[in-house]
Amino acid sequence: MNLSKRIQQPVAVQGMPRGKGSPLNRWQIVVLLVLLISLSLFLSAFLTRQSHFSAPIYQPGDIARADIIIPMDALIEDKAATQARRAEARAHALPVYRFNPSLHNDQAAKLKTAFDQSRTLLGLNPMGKDTSGRTGHTFRTLPTAVKKQLRSIIHTLDIKPPVDDLLVFLTRGGFTSAMEEQLILLLKDASSANLVSDDTLFARDKENIHKLNIVTGKMETVPAGLLSAPAQVRNNVGKQIGQNSRFAASDRPHVRRIVEGMIVPNATFDESMTKSSQEEAVRNVDHVLRKLKKGKVVLRQGDEVGADHLFQIEAIRKISSTGSSTMQTIGMAFLIGILLTIFVFFVRFISLNQWSYLRLVGFLTLTLTVNLLMLKASWYVCESVSQSFLASPFNDKTYFFYLLPFAYGSMLVTILAGERCAQLFIIFFCVLAGQSFGTDSYGFFYILITNLTGIVFMRKATQRIGLIGAGFKLGLSAALLFLILQTTRQAPPDWISGSFGAALAFLSGLVNTLFVAFTLPLFERIFMVTTEVRLSELGNLNLPLIREMMIKTPGTYNHCIAVGTLCEGAAKAVGLNPLFLRVASLYHDIGKTVQPEYFVENQHEVNPHDQIGTQQSVDILKGHVIEGIRIAKKEYLPPSIVDLIPQHHGTKLMRFFYEKAKKEAAVSGGEIQKDPYRYSGPKPQTKAAAILMLADGIEAAARTLNDRSQQQLLVLIQKIISDTTEDxxxxxxxxxxxxxxxxxxxxxxxxxxxxxGRVAYPGFDFNNPLLPLPPQKS
Structure with missing residues (x-):
């Protein structure tokens, strides 16, 4: 069969799993919930920095009986300064005035209505003439009823009585439209100013005011100098009328009286909105805070207690009260629970061959907890060490922050679960580590970047010695990062402090590696994970298990070495780990060491299968898989290697014994089923298992060929792959x-x-039977 013609499209083989893993069952969900809840409570109690503060109750003037030291960094409110700022903000809040831009139009309409009614009452046209063309009506000669109506009309213009003299003037003029227009123009000029009433004194000490247009609703800030008092406006109107040549000197007082009577304020003070503005200004005032640093001596023994001392003591006592710490712990538990829930949700989308979902979650959460505990323990030691020094900077514990093993967890996860898991791990670890130490943004950047560089340097470490190299590189990068952060902080240059901090940061790389090297074997055994380091150890041919296979089953050992070579090349071709497959090949037939003589590669002329029944031979072949699993588990081989022992046979047919049984059955007239002559499985679950199955069969079949040309080898390979696939x-x-x-x-x-092939040796023909050697002389 020409397999090369069939293999053209990268189509998944039938049965390939799709999507993420199967859903969790009830038991797994319960375990996961218990883990999340318990871990949230533990980390909350662990991370919440509770500081208990106790001090005697003092009164002003008392003498302190002992030193009082602030137990933690804290911000407290200076209430007196805050109240002073609020009072100042209230005093500087701008008053609000409601401005009516349409008021002059209303007054003009009122004046026009009054003139129209008066002319109608007197029977005059807009020119001031009656229907007969006569002019010259006098108010005094009018009937009493008409006078009364005219007085009523004039009163609608808000002109104060008596108004008879004014009516004499207007009646004589005939309430003409010309007079009406002149008066409207004067009113418009007077209303163009922001006119306020005489009792409005609120803006005299302000530079600006808020002006609210009640028509458009627009609020704007304008200079307070634009406000005008009625007296000022009336004075300006009087000057304007006095300079207007259209009015006779005797008429000007009457005109002025009408205009001044109709001038009303168009800007009114809004007390309610002004109070709201003041309250908003007060709300916008930030609290005045004082920073109390941990370790500061508030009061020394023998000092007199003052008001400020009492203020600081009471503020710290309130902050570090037990009730606040309990509530803080509960709130932190909820936050950590939410964070861990998101964490395990994203872990669900990470697919790793060696890890089940629950095992991976357990590993990551355990690593997270161990790393945080390790940080706390290391910080306690660093604090103790710093207190033993007297000189700066050696007694400054802030420098020892850079010695802590922040990258331990990410480096361990990189080795055991890969870079992708480690990248997800550090997102959540950095948040919790930053909260644990209450670090600022610079400290958070240090934690994040050291974790990222730890992943980069650890990803290529395949041997124990490689861990030391990764730690050395991490230390150098941490020292450089420390210097960069010091420069970013704009700290004054200090070679002693800088060198000390950089040295501690460099040592942190070695500290991280030291912890990883000590705990890696423990995690490998607990979670039964195969790492590059572990694979290198298992590939050591001097291990007792491999030495036993060399001695007991030399043929099987050579077969395993050859299969490993085949698998290594195939793994590289499809992007798998070649080291894993080469090491797995060493152990895939380890069960043959129990009964080595029953396997053809270990036989010498005599075949024990000729002396036993076919079914017994089948049981022996199946038994080597069972024995292989038993031996692998006894020697604590990784599960990923143990799984390949049965999978490299799958459910393949033991064709030689099946055909033998068929011949025996044909003689007795019976029928033979294939299933009893198949291996128990399971079938290969991974690409690695499929490659090992093919390499195992192809290596064994290639030994049967007389013609080992490339063409013949290709036919054999394609034939076995085709038969295995069709099976x-x-x-x-x-x-x-x-x-x-x-x-x-x-x-x-x-x-x-x-x-x-090899070049033939001259004088030798190794294809002909060799002559027997002459007997040796004694």
């Missing part, structure tokens, strides 16, 4: 046809190199 052995793993094609030619390249 459904790859229905439960995610290998694609495109990857199978690359694996085919990788196997071909490896086998061609393995069965390479």
């Amino acid at each position: 459904g052995q790859f229905s439960e793993c995610s290998i694609t046809l495109s990857e199978m094609n690359r694996i085919t030619y990788s196997f071909l390249e490896t086998l061609s190199s393995y069965y390479h």
